[in-house]
Amino acid sequence: MSLAKPLMRGLLAKRLRFHLPIAFGLAFAAAVAFKYTVTEPRKRAYADFYKQYDAVKEFNAMREAGVFQSVRPSGE
Amino acid sequence: MTAIFCKLLQICNLVVIFFTGLCDLVMLATRAFSLIGKRAISTSVCVRGGHGVAKVEDYTLPAYFDRRETPLPDIAYVQTLTPEQKALKEKEKGSWAALSNAEKVALYHLSFKQSFAEMNQGTGEWKSVVGGIMFFVGLTGLVVLWQRKYVYGPVPHTLDPEYKQQELQRMLDMRMNPVEGFSAKWDYENKQWKK
Numbered sequence: 001m002s003l004a005k006p007l008m009r010g011l012l013a014k015r016l017r018f019h020l021p022i023a024f025g026l027a028f029a030a031a032v033a034f035k036y037t038v039t040e041p042r043k044r045a046y047a048d049f050y051k052q053y054d055a056v057k058e059f060n061a062m063r064e065a066g067v068f069q070s071v072r073p074s075g076e
Numbered sequence: 077m078t079a080i081f082c083k084l085l086q087i088c089n090l091v092v093i094f095f096t097g098l099c100d101l102v103m104l105a106t107r108a109f110s111l112i113g114k115r116a117i118s119t120s121v122c123v124r125g126g127h128g129v130a131k132v133e134d135y136t137l138p139a140y141f142d143r144r145e146t147p148l149p150d151i152a153y154v155q156t157l158t159p160e161q162k163a164l165k166e167k168e169k170g171s172w173a174a175l176s177n178a179e180k181v182a183l184y185h186l187s188f189k190q191s192f193a194e195m196n197q198g199t200g201e202w203k204s205v206v207g208g209i210m211f212f213v214g215l216t217g218l219v220v221l222w223q224r225k226y227v228y229g230p231v232p233h234t235l236d237p238e239y240k241q242q243e244l245q246r247m248l249d250m251r252m253n254p255v256e257g258f259s260a261k262w263d264y265e266n267k268q269w270k271k
Contacts, residue, residue: 042256049254065250067249
C-alpha cells in the first residue's frame with residue numbers, strides 16, 4: 001500500500017478559509033434582505049398612514065363607539 | 077497440600093519475573109506474560125494468610141476494543157499465535173521494506189479486528205429511530221383525540237360566536253394596530269373588510 005500521506009495539519013484553518021466568507025456573506029445577505037423586505041415597507045407604511053391622519057376625527061369616532069371611560073358618547 | 081502447590085507455582089513465577097509476587101505487580105506480570113503471548117494470565121500467586129488466590133475474572137483483564145476515538149486498544153486482537161504467525165512476527169523485527177503487502181495486511185489483522193472504514197460504518201439504526209418516533213407521535217395523537225372527547229369539559233363562554241363578534245367590534249372601535257395590522261384591514265367608510 002503506497003497511499004499518499006494524509007493531511008495532518010492546518011485542517012481547521014482550511015475549513016475556516018472556506019466557510020467563514022460564506023458565513024459572513026450569508027449573514028450580510030440575510031440582513032440586507034430583511035431591511036428591504038420588512039423595515040423599508042414598514043417605514044413607508046407608517047409615513048403614509050400619518051400623512052393623512054386626523055387625530056381629532058379619530059378620537060371622536062372612537063368616543064362615539066364607546067370605548068373610552070373618561071368621555072362617554074355625546075348622546076348620553 | 078495447597079501450600080506446597082502454591083509454593084511451587086511461586087517458584088515458577090519467580091523464574092519468569094525476578095521480583096517477588098506482590099499482588100500489586102499483576103500488571104507488570106501481565107506485560108511480562110504478553111511477551112510470550114499468553115492470554116490466560118494467572119496472577120502471580122499471592123498467598124496471604126494461607127488462603128488461595130481469587131479467580132481472575134475475565135472482565136478485569138485488559139480487553140480489546142475497536143474505537144475511533146482511541147485508536148490503539150490495550151491488547152492485540154490475536155493473542156495466541158500459530159507458528160506461521162509467530163514466524164511473521166519474527167520477520168517483522170527485521171526491515172519492513174522486506175515485507176510484502178499481503179504480509180503487512182496479515183500483521184495488521186493480527187493486531188486489529190476491524191479497520192477504521194469497517195468500524196466507522198453507519199448502521200441504518202436511524203431508520204428504526206425515525207419510524208419509532210413517528211409511531212409514538214401518532215399514538216399520542218390518538219390519545220389526545222380521545223381526551224378531547226371524553227375528558228375535557230366545555231370551553232368558556234368567551235369563545236361563543238356572539239361574544240367573539242363583540243370582541244372583534246371592540247377591537248375595531250379602539251383602532252387596534254391601525255397602520256399594518258388588524259384595523260388597517262378594515263374599511264371604516266364602508267364598514268367592511270378592505271378588498
